[in-house]
Amino acid sequence: MSTPSYALRDSMTMLRRNLKHARRYPSMTISIVAMPILMMLLFVYVLGGALGSGIGLPNGADDRSGYINYLAPGIILMAATSGAVATAVSVCTDMTEGIINRFRTMPISRGSVLTGHVVGSVVQTMVSLTLVIAVALAIGFRPHATPLDWIAAIGLLALLTFALTWLAAAMGLVARTVESASNAPMPLTFLPFLGSAFVPPESMPAGIRWFAEYxxxxxxxxxVRGLLTGTPIGNSGLAALAWCVGLALAGYGWARIAFRRHAKR
Known part of the structure; x- marks a missing residue:
């Protein structure tokens, strides 16, 4: 068996290990799903009427029902970012409890450990995304996307999830405690608040608006909103792909460096 075959086999073993951990200890997975859903229910049923009529949404979105169509893509995006916390905690737990040292004594591919964490987290996050989309549809989200648009939107969300998972893995590697690992990815989870997820950037003060736009x-x-609801995308598609690829490369490189440094201790 060739070296790539060994690496693939070991990565699949680590993937099964992480998925079994998620099944046996579902509290983290439940929290990943619950947070975006609770935020969506809060903004739709508590704030949706005021926000929908107050920010001048296009396409007739002037009330709660219209605001759902504006909000849902942002909540779906937030769900894609929420898995980063679980990844950082899982990686840090392995690093601090000594299991990584045991793996190093075994004839397995070193890269398979991180690969198993990343792929397992991507799988869990995509399942969470499916549940969030189902809830959004149940409470009134009415996308106008074609099957090709759905595939493109899900592909972009999967790429974003992959990128943020590598970043979260790196954060888990450099964290000294599980508590600090759980806090490190929180800015990634809440950055959509300071963007166009909940209100248009045009409604924000100048400084915050500049940050939200860039x-x-x-x-x-x-x-994602353009693909699902038919709003103009413009240059956002290329910028989105560039950001996702850049974040993925940065996270992967940081994780590799951090893992090698830990191996030399």
Missing amino acids: QPFTPINET
């Missing part, structure tokens, strides 16, 4: 999650959100 931070990575705004073009990603505008692309």
Whole structure:
């Protein structure tokens, strides 16, 4: 068996390990799903009427029912970012409890450990996305997307999830405690708040508006919203892909460096 075959086999073994952990300890997975759903219910049923009529949404979105169509893509994006916390905690737990040292004594591919964490987290997050989309549809989200648009939107969300998972894995590697690992990815989860997920950037003060327009999650959100609801995408699609690829490369490189440094201790 060739070296790539060994690496693939070991990565699949680590993937099964992480999925079994998620099944046996579902509290983290439940929290990943629950947070975006609760935020969506809060904004739709508590704030939706005021926001829908107050921010001048296009396409007739002037009330709660219209606001759902504006909000849902942002909540779906938020669900894609929420899995980062679970990844950082899982990686840090392995690093601090000594299991990584045991793996190093075994004839397995070193890269398979991180690969198993990343792929397992991507799978869990995509399942969470499916549940969030189902709830959004149940409470009134009415996308106008074609099957090709859905495929493009899900592909972009999967790429974003992959990128953020590598970043979260790196954060888990450099964290000294599980508590600090759980806090490190929180800015990634809440950055959509400072973008176009809940209100248009045009409604924000000048400084915050500038940040909202140029931070990575705004073009990603505008692309997902455009694909699902038919709003103009413009240059957001290319910017979204560039941000996702850049974040993925940065996270992967940081994780590889951090893992090698830990191996030399």
